[in-house]
Amino acid sequence: MxxxxxxxxxxxxxxxxxxxxxxxxxxxxxxxxxxxxxxxxxxxxxxxxxxxxxxxxxxxxxxxxxxxxxxxxxxxxxxxxxxxxTFNSSFLKLKMPFLEKTLDHRNTSISDETIIFWNSTYGKQINLEYPQNLLHVLHKLLHKLSRIGRISLYKNWITATQNRSSK
Known part of the structure; x- marks a missing residue:
């Protein structure tokens, strides 16, 4: 490749x-x-x-x-x-570079499939510990996508990530 x-x-x-x-x-x-x-x-x-x-x-x-x-x-x-x-924090940390590139990819068919993947795996998780170095990127990206209705987020995700990042 x-x-x-x-x-x-x-x-x-x-x-x-x-x-x-x-x-x-x-x-x-x-x-x-x-x-x-x-x-x-x-x-x-x-x-x-x-x-x-x-x-x-x-x-x-x-x-x-x-x-x-x-x-x-x-x-x-x-x-x-x-x-x-196990779609947990450590797995998220390993896959984050790919999620960062594909959740908001220019090719919408790639981003659409990644959003479906996110919604079915991480989107409903409550107790994820988001890696600190990825928190800002993830927060910005997911917040943008949720505002335009393209991704589901656990209701308290934005508040929870902000609380974790301020500690």
Whole structure:
């Protein structure tokens, strides 16, 4: 994935290759069911995947679609893995860079799927301890999305995070 990202701007045919790589990765991850396998796969591709998700100007529509499909499948795998991951503060800290990039992503299909993931995992949690270094970013992002009605937040989330950050 890293090689494809580097060569994306250099070759016209890289879009076809990138699309095929994303498609193959999506098929592969859809076969994973074990929490450990899914988390290991995510760890292996996370650096390159983060670059792709951070890149806002992907011109090739096929590549955009395949990247979105891969991201959707990763989130779906996390929700269906056996056993389920514990969506707690430490897991949030590990996944926060991805959530920061994808909750308000320019490609609305990526942000929509991430918001669905957030709502079904962290959105209803009451007792999360938000990592201090992520609190400001998370607060700003989630508050913006909740104001425009795109994300569900636990009723007392804003107050609770403000109280924690002032301690």
């Amino acid at each position: 890293k090689f494809l990202y580097i060569n994306m701007a250099e070759e016209q045919s890289s879009g076809i290759v990138n699309s095929r790589v994303f498609s193959a990765l999506t098929r592969f991850i859809s076969c994973l069911h074990s929490k450990q396998d899914i988390l290991s796969f995510f760890e292996i591709i996370s650096g390159s995947l983060f670059q792709w998700l951070s890149h806002q100007d992907i011109k090739d529509e096929n590549v955009k679609d395949q990247l979105r499909t891969l991201w959707d499948e990763i989130l779906n795998c996390l929700r269906r893995s056996q056993p389920l991951p």
